[in-house]
Amino acid sequence: MCADIALLFGAFCLAGWLYLGQSGVAASLLLAQLILPAFLTIALYNGAYGLRALQDWEWAAVRSAMALCLSWAVVLFIAFYTRSANEFSRVAFTLGVLFAALALAWGRAQMRAFVRWRCGASVINELVIDDGGPALDLPGVTTLDAARHGLAPELSDPVALDRIGFVLRHVDRVLVTCPPQRRRAWALLLKGANIEGEVIDDAVIELGARGARQAGGRGLLLVSLGPLELRARAMKRAFDLAVALGALIALAPLLVLVALAVVLEDGGPALFVQRRMGRGNMFFPMYKFRSMAVSGGDRDGARSTGRDDGRVTRVGRLIRRTSIDELPQLINVLLGDMSIVGPRPHAIGSQAGEKLFWEVDDRYWLRHALKPGLTGLAQVRGLRGTTEHESDLANRLDADLEYLHGWSLWRDLRILFATAKVLVHERAY
Known part of the structure; x- marks a missing residue:
């Protein structure tokens, strides 16, 4: 706190001297005295002088800057209502605040060495x-x-x-x-x-x-935290609706052409509907373009699709290779059954090696805490295709559980953009 006070006064002195010369130093010191009480009060309440400030100097610098900005606003508010704004230089005041923000960040960075010397590796004994x-x-x-x-x-x-x-x-x-x-x-x-x-x-x-x-x-x-908070759910849903609706409009010609190609090849339906498990461990009907012969459909997904699988049609092989067969799931996103980004929904009969997915690892059910996604962290890491060994599922499960911790819109955006690199994949067959 003493270091912050010294840096605050030093920054305002420098600002006054640069703008008004020697005569501006005294006026700037007066401005520093005006802003100091508000700054210290806010900084004490927002954690700028708490234990975390000793552990994380970047966090402390941000908190100090927030306290400085709020105290700046408080002083301006008071000056406006007391009609005293004309009694001091606005330029010197603004420069003082800017210099003080930089000085406080620099001071917190330099404090790291002092904290290590005084407290050792940890600030908590x-x-x-x-x-x-x-x-x-x-x-x-x-x-x-x-x-x-x-x-x-x-x-x-x-x-x-x-x-x-x-x-x-x-x-x-x-x-x-x-x-x-x-x-x-x-x-x-x-x-x-x-x-x-x-x-x-x-x-x-x-x-x-x-x-x-x-x-x-x-x-x-x-033992469980429940759904995302309301603001996060609203943001994720708005993101899902915007992306899904925009993609359906932009890809409408392609979707029509693929549907026609599937129907014309063998006269069967264009869509394949399979029961999958989603959020809250509840079933929902998931839509895909049909890529197999009508007689080869597997409603429970007990048999994984392998390379050179005889059940896959010619059109099906192309749309599976390019992940186009998954595009109808944009409808699932609009209906609220799925999200753009999340753990991929698995068929209830899916196996890894000789075991059902949930028999491999009892943490499997944790992945249903969020809506299943059109793409996910496991997919952008190349973890897709058949699960011939238990380790194939374990790697995907680790990625899914990693995604569950600390959701953010920015991470969903990064995963969505990264998906473009793996639409065509050697394990997509």
Whole structure:
């Protein structure tokens, strides 16, 4: 904070001197005094001086810049209503704010070395107390053997509690690994130790818990987060509608020609409808251009299409090779069953090796937390085609689960543009 104050005054002095010379320094210092209280107040509330600011200087620089811009607006607002804007130079004020923003960012970048020297690798002082529980190895964290140092959560022994309190006096966070029967004692001890404490319980890993709470006198573990927030869902749906509707209009001549070619080859229907599983583990009818002979249709997808598959027609081989057979799924996107980007929907009979997909990895069902997509992260990485081995599914599943974490519109755009590179693929047959 002291460094920010010094840089703020220095930036305004420089701005005043550059614009008005020596006489502008005093006026600029007055402007710095006006903006400083608002800046510090906002910066304290928006996290510019929190722990994260010590860990991530770029984040801290952005927060400082936000506080500076808001305080600039506050001063201008007050000056407008008090009709005092004519009493100071607008150019000097604007230059001062710009110079201050650059100076604050530079100062936060230079602070990295000071923080490393003062705090070490981590700005949080963490301690692991090993009281006979599962091994816990965390980088940059000190581990203390409870038995060797005579530390035991004896709630009836004030001397034992004093010994533990002495060990924890300069610790920000403590993690305790102990047998299940001693967890409650450690938990009670840590609650009275005025410290952030955690006790190892591997049920969190087993259930994939994301949080915990109490309700109705019971402890509840949060194991799923539900849908995207409303704003994200609205953005993703608007993106889907814009792309799908635009693509259907632009590709209408091609879609008509492909439909005619499919029908004329053997007189069968142009579309093939197959039941797939989508968001929320619910079935929906997925549309494709029919690429196989009518007699070779596989409603459950139990048999993957292989290279030189006799069921595939001549037109079908061309449209599968170029991924044109998937274009009718734009209708699924408009209907809301699918999204432009997401995990690809699989047929319920699909197998990897000799096992059904969900028999290979029980995390398979996690991919249905979002709508299935016309394209996805696995597809742009070239993970498509037959799943002859269990590893073929495992690689796709890893990509799908990676996509589920931290959705953003920009990532969907990147995946959509990257799809153009893999429309024609050696595994598309």
